[in-house]
Amino acid sequence: MAKASPIAETGISLDAPALEALSGAALGPPRTLWGDAWRRFRKHKLAMIGSILLIFFILTALVGPIVYTTSPAKLNFKIKMQGPSLQHPFGVDDSGRDILARVLFGGRISLSVGMVAMAILIGVGTLVGAVAGFFGGMIDNVLMRITDMFLALPQLPLLLLLTYLFRDPLNKFLEQLGLGPQTGIFILIVGVIGILNWMGTARIVRASFLSLKQKEFVEAATCLGVSRGSIMFRHILPNVLSPIIVSATLAVGEAIILESVLSFLGLGFPPNTPTWGRLLFDGQEFLPLAPHIVIWPGLMIFLTVLSINYMGDGLRDALDPRSRL
């Protein structure tokens, strides 16, 4: 169109500098959909703060234990329950173990549980939602009944039950395979959280698939002979990414809280593992004497989940296809 005959005849070629000169105004950099979303996200101050905080926490969890060399397991009964000091910035617990080190290690565990549980949750939910939404009919019916069934399960009691019953056997089974003692519990907790929480994502994905499968591009793809699997995952799914991303972000927060609830009730990781929930469980009896044992891990859980929630909220507003900024 730019090279329409009248203009081509004059011999002017319409590249960017020429267009600029012609229009008399500067052309900005090209806008993309993701770029637009990023711009909307940046405007959300709290979401930006949340994301920066979250990245900071992830970095400290990864790098912290390497940089801060105090051991989280070293006992020192001489200084037990001392408050924050230069040597132990967060204080020590009832066995003299440095709390900052334990919180850093706990961060690794809690964050990794959160992420992996989220991956399982999103994976199952997206698969179920996509298949149900795309195929419709009987498959949709059956899958939705199954989803309703899972929704009716009492989450916390079952979580407690499953963890308690299968913790030791799974551990022993996996130890035989040569993996570490905590891998069993990690897989169990992550699996159970994932299996009991995928339903929300499934519903969202199904709703999106139901509306998108009527669109013309799907019709066109079918006419071209694209296989159904390809249509589902290469054509429709990328358009459903926005709600999935929001759902995934919030799921990490929920998973972290669930894991800490489990550990707080004594049913999570084994006793000396410093997950944040476990630190609270161990420290609650010393609350009057040494509140710092409980405050630091609790604060970490709170701040991490808060920043995840703010980030998720910002993402939801930024990725909302209805805003036209």
Added chain:
Amino acid sequence: MTQYLIRRMLIAIPTLLIISAVIYAILALAPGDPLSGITTNPSITPAMRETIRHSLGLDRPWYVRYFIWITSLAKGDWGFSLAAKVPVAELIRQRLPQTLWVVGLAYLIAITIAIPVGIISAVKQYSLFDQAATTFAFVGQSVPTFFTGLLMILLFSVKLHWFPSIYKSTLQVTDWTSFGQQVQQMIMPVAVLALFQAAAIARFMRSSMLDNLPLDYVRTARAKGLAEQVVLVRHVLTNSMIPIVTLIALGIPGIFAGAIITEQIFRVNGLGELLIRSIQSSDTPVVMTLTFIFACLVVFFNMVADILYGVLDPRIRYS
């Protein structure tokens, strides 16, 4: 309308059956012996062990055992606690009032706070009140209830000595003093639960109102000359309450689950504490019955929420 009701109620029954099967399967598949206390006791001979097994029906195939369990639950025979040596129904009867009091009060307070906050927040969007309320809602939902509980104990029990940190379950309310004491010891667990629920409800109330405020019928009502108060309460609020009512119904099983944690912290001897204690002591009959009760709660209130939604929103009924 009745068709909708009947359909909803009929779906609940197979759901319950399947969930009971799931609970049963989990406990049946779990390795470990419900009679482990007896099997490790050296003074019981293998022959005696077999007799005990047989009398408890543990040697019959799993589907028979499941059927017996389900039918006895329906008949009212809820099993016998291995740890406490009393019928499970008795245990539950003892502990139900505490849980109901704490949970019920907490939910009522949460609703009473959250709905007005949500409404004002939506009407005066982006005002200082709205920003404060939204922040409160966010924070309330991000903080795990056990942390709030511990912080409250730290502040109100340890530092200020206003409230006791341990719930005295034997307290009988006979006069105003003991009533005052009961209130004192219930304030913190109720507050913790209420805070969490209020945050969620306030957020939803606000977004529901915000969805309804820009709609055309509100503009028509204002154009007709109705006072803003009337427009808000009689038109916008009634329509915004529809999802909130269902949310409230759906939140009730959630608050029972939240009570599990709160009862642990404040040592309230309710159903949640019973569940944790029985899980830790492998008291299978109690665990099975309690988990099934929680499941029944979830299914029942899901059904109530569905029915309410159908009653309040005619669009759902006829779809």
